[in-house]
Amino acid sequence: MQPTSLEQLEEEESKDSFDVDVAVTNPEKIGDGMNAYVAYKVSTRTSLAMFRSKTFSVRRRYSDFLGLYEKLSVKQSLHGCIIPPPPEKSVVGMTKVKVGMDDPSSVEFVERRRAALERYLQRVVAHPSLLQDPDVREFLEKEELPRAVSTQALSGAGFLKMINKASDAVNKMTIKMNESDTWFEDKFQEVENEEQQLRKLQAVVDSLVNHRKELCGSTAVFAKSMAMLGNSEDNTALSRALSQLAEVEDKMEQLHQEQAASDFFIFAELLADYIRLLGAVRGCFDQRVRAWQRWQEAQSTLQKKREAEAKLLWANKPDKLQQAKEEITEWEARVTQHERDFDRIGMTVRKEVLRFEKEKAKDFRSQIVKYLEAMLQSQQRLVKFWEAFLPEAKAIA
């Protein structure tokens, strides 16, 4: 089977364009106590004929999203595809929500989850093969989904394991794959390195977010202290200026809060997404290795069958010989099938990785632009605050 050239793969990939928009909105707490859960509105807007209408929406809960992922990751037809993973389970987060949805950390948790689920779905529908999958369509369209029970029992750690699908296959191989081209080996190594670096980066960004929150706190406290000092000051103009300074610092605190949200929701979450996604990329390499293993195993079984046939030939047992010949034919077919699968998956993996890299570059770029735009707004407001303060400072006499 001739491998398609990379240029051809690129061309194919760029032809795919979609007209599906999904949004996850309106988190609503359903029920009370420990059985409570959050339902989200999943809205779809599309021009594709395969959907029941042009715009429609359904209500889904977190376990539904998880269930979708589980279904997609085991499908044979999708082997080699990079299946986007949903955000992790969080017992702590959900318990807070079950208790009450009003405090700031619950609000933040729900918003974080909502945004992550939205991105997850957007990635799913942006994938040409996944969009065609009936399970995806059902998720978007069907009024009531049967409850995904298997995900209920999964702990956070078990879930992570399912998502990461560590490349054990690579390590457990007894026969080393003889790669004619090193693309797969090199790419896999690249992916592992990148994941490591992103984790490192994530740790520092988490630290940044925390420090920014600290800054908010200490700025607010400082502003109050400045106000007190202004009250104490006996020079009238200076007293007024110090009070004004206290107000500016209050406004600065507001800016810092917004910056912290930006740091977190734009930057930190971007990193979290891509760490999960890189895990999924490793997963599809893993699947290719498994396909190779199945092919190897089939070949070795075929070999054994042939040896058995030879023995039977020598022993002259005609009826057993017939059976052996049938088995050989069966296994020859299997070997061919597995070889075809392996080649197909290889091609899929190449195509997927190419697509992933393009998407990643686009994603990072657009998120950074978003971040910078928020920063721009912030800076402009900062200028206004200080420009308003300046005449007060100059008025001191």
Add this chain to the structure above:
Amino acid sequence: MRSVSVDLNHDASLLIDIPDALCERDKVKFTVHTKTTLSSFQKPDFSVPRQHEDFIWLHDTLVETEDYAGLIIPPAPPKPDFESPREKMHKLGEGEATMTKEEYTKMKQELEAEYLAVFKKTVQVHEVFLQRLSSHPNLSKDRNFQIFLEYDQDLTVRRKNAKEMFGGFFKNMVKSADEVLISGIKEVDDFFEQEKTFLLDYYSKIKDSTAKAEKMTRSHKNIADDYIHISATLNSLSADDTTILFVSVQKVEGRVASDQELKLTELLRYYMRDIQAAKDLLYRRARALVDYENSNKALDKARLKSKDIPQAEEHQQQCLQKFDKLSESGKKELTSFKGRRVVAFRKNLIEMAELEIKHAKVSTVVVYLVSSGLVWSQQLVTFK
């Protein structure tokens, strides 16, 4: 580096600066340079090496000098403190194995810059201290001040002798200054009554503000450090130019923001110490008043007993004279201090606001350029 104080080094008859300093391990050696037209000095232009302890000696001797009891003695410069960058340097050394060569070099550069900033700051506060002295009509003529500037030998011996002589009498008294004493005495003079109320209240407020400002500055520094880490990690990632540009924007933000805050913190810290010096003056005057009142009581007693009346009368007269002198000088000092403080706050608040505006405008332009560049290159990609 601008100072937080004002009215310094305007009088050409005695100009002092610290053009140079060396850092050896824990010790900083300042080169104190004097340019003068005064005949009281042996040379018109000369330099001497001095350590931080020499400055403290000078400050303490001035505080102990009775003649200056009615003056606000400029606060002593704080000890050079390289603790923060040193600790970070140590941590960096420990973590060297876990980072790439580029990361390590970058972080080391940043720490060296921080070290340099601390160094520059300590030179500046020592310089300001001397310049406050040289600008003061009385203190600039002090004999010990002249020795400090001129004496070309090591001051260590002199320092030890001074300690033995004074035993830090006044200094200790002032240190354990009982605010009750100041607030407890019956004040006859409206001016001092107002000053007392104001200074006691203002001191506690500015002390609080200084502490809160320091905390805020530390938060900013933590953020700046995080940016350094982020940029170092991004460099190791095969990240494209966009991410690196993005981080350099952040870095500028972090550094700039912390510089601004630092200015405000320094202003507050300096005037906190200056107000303490003003309070010390009030304390000395209060003590003098107490002495006077005691001498009055002693005189009455002497008159009652008809014993030692002349001594008691003389003692009473001395106490009164001392008290009056302190009050007169103190009034002048506190009034000029008020003016000086308001001018300094004005200058620094204006500078701070202008800096904030300037930097925000610059980063607005940078951010706009970077994001435009990103949008443009993004459009290129989708066009392809």
